[in-house]
Amino acid sequence: MLSIKNLHVSVGDKPILKGINLEIKPGEIHAIMGPNGSGKSTLSHILSGKSGYTVTDGSATYQGKDLLDMAPEIRAREGVFLAFQYPVEIPGVSNVYLLKAALNSIRKHHGQSEVDAMDFLTLVKGKVRLLDMDEKFLYRAVNEGFSGGEKKRNEILQMAILEPKLCILDETDSGLDIDALKIVSEGVNSLRSPDRSFVMVTHYQRLLDYIKPDFVHVLAHGQIVKSGGPELALELEEKGYSWLEDAEASA
Amino acid sequence: MAVANSSQYLEAYADRFADLSEKSDSWLKQQRTEALAQFSATGFPKARDEEWRYTQLSALDKTLFLPAQQSASIAVDVEWLKNYQLADAWSIVLVDGFFSAELSVLDGLPAGFVVSSLTQALAEPASAALLTDKLNQAVNFDENGFVAFNSAYFADGVWVYIPAKQVLAKPIQIVHVATQSAVAINTRTVIVVSEQSEVQLIETFVGLEGAYVSVAVAEVFVGQNADVTLYKVQVESEKALHFGGTYVKQARDARFRHDNFALGGLLARSDVHTDLDQASECELNGLYLGVKRQHIDNHTCINHLKPHGISRELYKGVLDDKARGVFQGRVVVAEDAQKTDSQMNNRNLLLSNDAEADTKPQLEIYADDVKCGHGVTVGQLDEKSIFYLQSRCVDEETARNMLTFAFANEMVDKVKIKSLHDVILGQVLMRFPQEGIYKEWL
Ligand SMILES: Nc1ncnc2c1ncn2[C@@H]1O[C@H](COP(=O)(O)OP(=O)(O)OP(=O)(O)O)[C@@H](O)[C@H]1O
Numbered sequence: 001m002l003s004i005k006n007l008h009v010s011v012g013d014k015p016i017l018k019g020i021n022l023e024i025k026p027g028e029i030h031a032i033m034g035p036n037g038s039g040k041s042t043l044s045h046i047l048s049g050k051s052g053y054t055v056t057d058g059s060a061t062y063q064g065k066d067l068l069d070m071a072p073e074i075r076a077r078e079g080v081f082l083a084f085q086y087p088v089e090i091p092g093v094s095n096v097y098l099l100k101a102a103l104n105s106i107r108k109h110h111g112q113s114e115v116d117a118m119d120f121l122t123l124v125k126g127k128v129r130l131l132d133m134d135e136k137f138l139y140r141a142v143n144e145g146f147s148g149g150e151k152k153r154n155e156i157l158q159m160a161i162l163e164p165k166l167c168i169l170d171e172t173d174s175g176l177d178i179d180a181l182k183i184v185s186e187g188v189n190s191l192r193s194p195d196r197s198f199v200m201v202t203h204y205q206r207l208l209d210y211i212k213p214d215f216v217h218v219l220a221h222g223q224i225v226k227s228g229g230p231e232l233a234l235e236l237e238e239k240g241y242s243w244l245e246d247a248e249a250s251a
Numbered sequence: 252m253a254v255a256n257s258s259q260y261l262e263a264y265a266d267r268f269a270d271l272s273e274k275s276d277s278w279l280k281q282q283r284t285e286a287l288a289q290f291s292a293t294g295f296p297k298a299r300d301e302e303w304r305y306t307q308l309s310a311l312d313k314t315l316f317l318p319a320q321q322s323a324s325i326a327v328d329v330e331w332l333k334n335y336q337l338a339d340a341w342s343i344v345l346v347d348g349f350f351s352a353e354l355s356v357l358d359g360l361p362a363g364f365v366v367s368s369l370t371q372a373l374a375e376p377a378s379a380a381l382l383t384d385k386l387n388q389a390v391n392f393d394e395n396g397f398v399a400f401n402s403a404y405f406a407d408g409v410w411v412y413i414p415a416k417q418v419l420a421k422p423i424q425i426v427h428v429a430t431q432s433a434v435a436i437n438t439r440t441v442i443v444v445s446e447q448s449e450v451q452l453i454e455t456f457v458g459l460e461g462a463y464v465s466v467a468v469a470e471v472f473v474g475q476n477a478d479v480t481l482y483k484v485q486v487e488s489e490k491a492l493h494f495g496g497t498y499v500k501q502a503r504d505a506r507f508r509h510d511n512f513a514l515g516g517l518l519a520r521s522d523v524h525t526d527l528d529q530a531s532e533c534e535l536n537g538l539y540l541g542v543k544r545q546h547i548d549n550h551t552c553i554n555h556l557k558p559h560g561i562s563r564e565l566y567k568g569v570l571d572d573k574a575r576g577v578f579q580g581r582v583v584v585a586e587d588a589q590k591t592d593s594q595m596n597n598r599n600l601l602l603s604n605d606a607e608a609d610t611k612p613q614l615e616i617y618a619d620d621v622k623c624g625h626g627v628t629v630g631q632l633d634e635k636s637i638f639y640l641q642s643r644c645v646d647e648e649t650a651r652n653m654l655t656f657a658f659a660n661e662m663v664d665k666v667k668i669k670s671l672h673d674v675i676l677g678q679v680l681m682r683f684p685q686e687g688i689y690k691e692w693l
């Protein structure tokens with residue numbers, strides 16, 4: 001699904017990612033943890049095509065294609081979805097409008113006709129219920145005036161409707177109370193399938209109780225310093241990151 | 252090319268003045284004469300005048316715009332006019348500044364309500380008596396050269412009278428249609444809404460291809476505890492000049508709202524001035540869109556004269572190509588106007604490097620217990636928002652169009668009359684790239 005090899009990324013002259021290697025197979029869930037400022041969001045952004053970064057070395061291949069060469073919207077239409085750490089407010093564009101525009105772009109990209117208005121509403125309303133949201137949210141401007149938790153839920157709603165192949169969740173669990181976390185997790189779990197993969201950036205092991213990862217990676221100072229199974233997250237919860245950073249420094 | 256100055260205008264308009272003077276009652280003749288004296292002393296405004304420093308008036312010197320003649324008007328295509336004239340409103344139509352009975356739709360206006368040609372109203376003793384108290388009372392000719400010019404030479408216009416304690420079921424629309432070129436169309440509108448009445452009015456300015464100049468002065472009197480919404484839709488021809496002034500007097504507890512859509516014209520200037528009495532409220536909204544070489548100028552002045560007044564103002568501009576937009580907004584709070592609550596905002600979106608926005612909010616506060624604020628922004632589309640939309644499958648160009656449209660649409664969405672909303676929406680969409688804007692989803 002996604003193969004990242006020796007990826008180096010800078011902002012201006014400042015190197016941020018310093019040789020990331022990551023293999024993600026269809027159906028897998030990878031959790032990425034790591035201290036603040038280690039480069040987790042940078043990795044999410046570079047995979048989804050945000051401008052302002054320079055790739056100085058390495059590659060990212062998605063479904064056999066050079067991911068880094070594609071425009072952001074093409075990546076999205078090909079099935080890459082980023083749930084933002086800080087979702088952007090778009091005054092004047094309603095949720096339902098954006099969802100329809102997005103869905104139709106994907107369909108067009110795959111040579112399909114526009115979605116039927118009734119089918120669309122049925123689909124959207126079903127997902128709204130799944131995420132225990134109020135239908136009124138559909139008609140409000142994208143993220144405008146939403147609480148932190150509502151914004152995160154809205155990201156997952158979009159994901160559930162667009163049905164991407166590679167879902168990158170950047171701290172979707174941060175700032176969610178336990179009830180909201182359960183709902184969001186259920187939403188994510190309902191999307192699990194053998195041909196859909198997840199990258200979940202998180203600071204909290206708690207999320208992984210609800211969405212069980214296949215792999216846990218620790219990103220520190222722009223490199224993956226340790227990889228393991230779900231037990232690694234528990235160890236991190238207990239010991240923090242310093243033992244890894246120390247190990248890295250002494251290596 | 253002929254070079255015109257105010258003395259050439261005086262000469263070219265001498266016959267018109269003599270004719271108008273002769274037809275006017277003595278009080279009006281007196282007013283016209285004073286206005287003429289003012290105009291001959293000052294001429295059109297000059298760039299050295301602070302209120303006019305952004306407004307390029309050289310076009311008036313390059314061409315001598317002669318007085319529009321009713322006989323020279325081109326027949327208006329009724330089907331075309333339907334794009335602007337609302338079917339669900341009473342409407343009065345002026346063609347090149349002259350009342351057209353054929354095009355106006357005034358049947359069924361309830362008894363006591365008057366919507367008529369100003370000239371006809373002045374010729375009739377009952378309405379003339381009302382007008383002596385109103386004409387030139389919301390604005391004086393020394394306001395500026397255009398008001399003086401208009402007061403001296405207006406040939407026709409509109410008179411609207413709403414009796415007390417009435418709620419009008421349908422809006423009243425005043426449609427100004429320009430069919431000629433190289434002429435000045437001078438109209439005066441006087442609107443009186445008596446106490447405790449509620450009314451919605453629309454002023455639409457539209458033209459054929461011509462390079463004409465519209466000089467339109469409207470005086471609006473909002474009676475005690477009355478409620479007036481006035482929409483202005485300025486979609487003049489691409490080559491036209493537009494100088495429109497709306498001067499409002501609000502009585503105690505009166506509410507006035509003005510929604511100003513400045514979309515047309517090569518050079519368009521609008522002035523909206525309102526005087527607030529005790530506990531009166533005003534809301535001024537504006538949207539100006541400039542493309543190509545358009546210059547769109549907006550001036551507002553909110554005068555809080557008495558305590559407890561509330562004013563809210565939001566003007567938004569979108570400027571593309573080499574267009575220039577100006578916002579000069581003044582809020583004056585008199586010494587007496589304690590507990591005034593006023594907020595003024597101006598937001599500009601620049602879509603090209605050659606576009607320009609000049610914004611100048613001015614607060615003059617002479618009272619000490621007030622809540623007044625203002626904010627201005629001039630910026631480009633937010634890159635974070637563009638990326639967010641791209642990450643949701645929308646291509647960059649469409650994302651830009653969506654965001655631009657959303658910015659402007661905030662003002663369109665405020666329009667509560669459905670048919671008018673749709674006309675304005677159409678006009679806004681027409682002026683900007685629409686790729687990716689799905690009107691039917693809005
Ligand atoms: N546009 C930018 N310009 C300069 N520095 C940047 C920029 N974007 C990110 N950085 C820097 O790159 C480093 C990694 O940032 P990033 O946001 O990827 O960290 P993170 O792991 O997501 O942190 P957090 O856990 O706080 O979300 C930080 O030092 C940050 O300051």
Ligand SMILES: [Mg+2]
Pocket residue numbers: 040041042085170171
């Ligand atoms: Mg981050």
